[in-house]
Amino acid sequence: MLHFIVFFLFIVIFNNVYFVVGWDPSNFTFNPGQDYELVFQDDFENVGPVKAFINGKPAYAPNPKNWAPIVGMHIDGGLQNFTNSIFNAYVQDGKFTLVALKEGLTSGMYASKNLQEFTFGIWAAKIQLPYGKGIWPAWWLLGNADKYKLKWPTCGENDILEMVGGNNVSVNLTDQYAHGTVHWNNQSNTMKPVFNKQIHQQWKTPDDSMLHNHSLVYWTEWTPEQITIGVNEFIYSRINTTNLPESINPVWAFSGKWPFYMIINIGIGGEWPGPPDNTTVWPQLMVTDWIRVYQKKTE
Numbered sequence: 022m023l024h025f026i027v028f029f030l031f032i033v034i035f036n037n038v039y040f041v042v043g044w045d046p047s048n049f050t051f052n053p054g055q056d057y058e059l060v061f062q063d064d065f066e067n068v069g070p071v072k073a074f075i076n077g078k079p080a081y082a083p084n085p086k087n088w089a090p091i092v093g094m095h096i097d098g099g100l101q102n103f104t105n106s107i108f109n110a111y112v113q114d115g116k117f118t119l120v121a122l123k124e125g126l127t128s129g130m131y132a133s134k135n136l137q138e139f140t141f142g143i144w145a146a147k148i149q150l151p152y153g154k155g156i157w158p159a160w161w162l163l164g165n166a167d168k169y170k171l172k173w174p175t176c177g178e179n180d181i182l183e184m185v186g187g188n189n190v191s192v193n194l195t196d197q198y199a200h201g202t203v204h205w206n207n208q209s210n211t212m213k214p215v216f217n218k219q220i221h222q223q224w225k226t227p228d229d230s231m232l233h234n235h236s237l238v239y240w241t242e243w244t245p246e247q248i249t250i251g252v253n254e255f256i257y258s259r260i261n262t263t264n265l266p267e268s269i270n271p272v273w274a275f276s277g278k279w280p281f282y283m284i285i286n287i288g289i290g291g292e293w294p295g296p297p298d299n300t301t302v303w304p305q306l307m308v309t310d311w312i313r314v315y316q317k318k319t320e
């Protein structure tokens with residue numbers, strides 16, 4: 022169970038319109054509860070040599086013990102060029118900043134594959150997101166099933182947070198919505214056949230502000246039976262992974278046979294958000310205060 026410091030939302034009913042007044046996430050404290058202990062944290066302290074001066078201050082690469090860049094064009098179908106440039110990803114003032122730049126549509130994607138991987142637990146990151154048309158930030162987990170030679174989607178994927186920036190209100194692809202999605206292969210433990218199944222849920226800020234306007238904790242809890250996804254004190258997705266629809270159960274991806282690693286990135290363009298346009302403000306920053314993983318105490 023997750024226990025949170027209680028926050029009060031004052032719901033005012035006025036002419037059949039619900040206004041949520043007083044949503045102030047600025048003092049939210051994430052508390053995973055007594056059953057859990059911290060097993061990983063990155064508070065983005067300065068490690069290694071100064072790589073550049075950004076905004077007049079020294080900038081450092083993210084800790085190579087935890088993170089490695091994923092470099093290349095059009096990964097995940099986006100228009101962006103993910104680089105290992107310090108100008109697309111740097112640590113400064115205790116924060117990890119990813120930068121999407123208009124020039125060359127360069128951006129950053131960092132993963133903890135073979136560095137920091139865990140089986141079951143709670144993953145949480147406090148992030149201030151970028152915003153705008155064509156901007157597609159993500160904080161997600163991918164199963165590392167290399168030892169069984171299994172790839173996506175059989176390895177399993179937990180998209181804790183995706184935001185599909187812009188203003189396509191008809192499909193909730195706006196700066197107000199966080200999307201959480203879990204993917205698996207319904208044939209469970211094989212690369213042949215592969216059927217990508219997914220469950221997608223979404224969450225909107227209570228006061229209709231942009232996610233970008235707050236630094237929020239985007240988290241997931243993965244247990245042998247359930248995956249839960251939430252933002253701060255709100256839970257917006259909970260699935261039973263032993264009983265997935267149209268699938269051979271239990272689905273291997275979520276049964277703990279292999280660990281999951283973390284990925285954080287800003288995509289640009291691609292099928293879901295569409296390309297940036299002349300409303301997109303550049304550069305766009307994704308600023309992470311900390312990333313933590315907790316696991317159940319063992320005694």
Ligand SMILES: *[C@@H]1O[C@H](CO)[C@@H](O)[C@H](O)[C@H]1NC(C)=O
Pocket residue numbers: 045047048
């Ligand atoms: C948030 O915390 C700060 C510093 O502790 C305090 O000054 C402020 O009043 C708090 N705000 C709310 C809404 O509780």
Ligand SMILES: *[C@@H]1O[C@H](CO)[C@@H](O)[C@H](O)[C@H]1NC(C)=O
Pocket residue numbers: 094102103104106125127
């Ligand atoms: C991607 O960015 C890197 C680093 O700036 C650059 O060297 C490379 O040429 C770019 N690739 C393309 C296809 O633009």
Ligand SMILES: *[C@@H]1O[C@H](CO)[C@@H](O)[C@H](O)[C@H]1NC(C)=O
Pocket residue numbers: 189191192194293295
């Ligand atoms: C909104 O998204 C839908 C589904 O992706 C797409 O068909 C439509 O063209 C989009 N509308 C705008 C204005 O981008």
Ligand SMILES: *[C@@H]1O[C@H](CO)[C@@H](O)[C@H](O)[C@H]1NC(C)=O
Pocket residue numbers: 191192193223225
């Ligand atoms: C958009 O989100 C609302 C909840 O905020 C939900 O009721 C609605 O079904 C969603 N629409 C689409 C197209 O997903």
Ligand SMILES: *[C@@H]1O[C@H](CO)[C@@H](O)[C@H](O)[C@H]1NC(C)=O
Pocket residue numbers: 230231233234
């Ligand atoms: C939200 O962020 C935008 C862009 O940074 C800013 O212009 C706007 O003032 C912010 N709104 C609030 C309520 O903080």
Ligand SMILES: *[C@@H]1O[C@H](CO)[C@@H](O)[C@H](O)[C@H]1NC(C)=O
Pocket residue numbers: 246247261262263264
């Ligand atoms: C998940 O589904 C299984 C099989 O239907 C059921 O026995 C179990 O109680 C469910 N677990 C939770 C946490 O709902």
Ligand SMILES: *[C@@H]1O[C@H](CO)[C@@H](O)[C@H](O)[C@H]1NC(C)=O
Pocket residue numbers: 207208216266267268269
């Ligand atoms: C997996 O999905 C495919 C395509 O939707 C379907 O034909 C197949 O029956 C599903 N497998 C199971 C075990 O339900």
Ligand SMILES: *[C@@H]1O[C@H](CO)[C@@H](O)[C@H](O)[C@H]1NC(C)=O
Pocket residue numbers: 299300
């Ligand atoms: C932005 O693009 C739209 C349509 O592509 C165009 O009508 C509009 O004039 C452009 N605005 C600016 C400020 O360039």
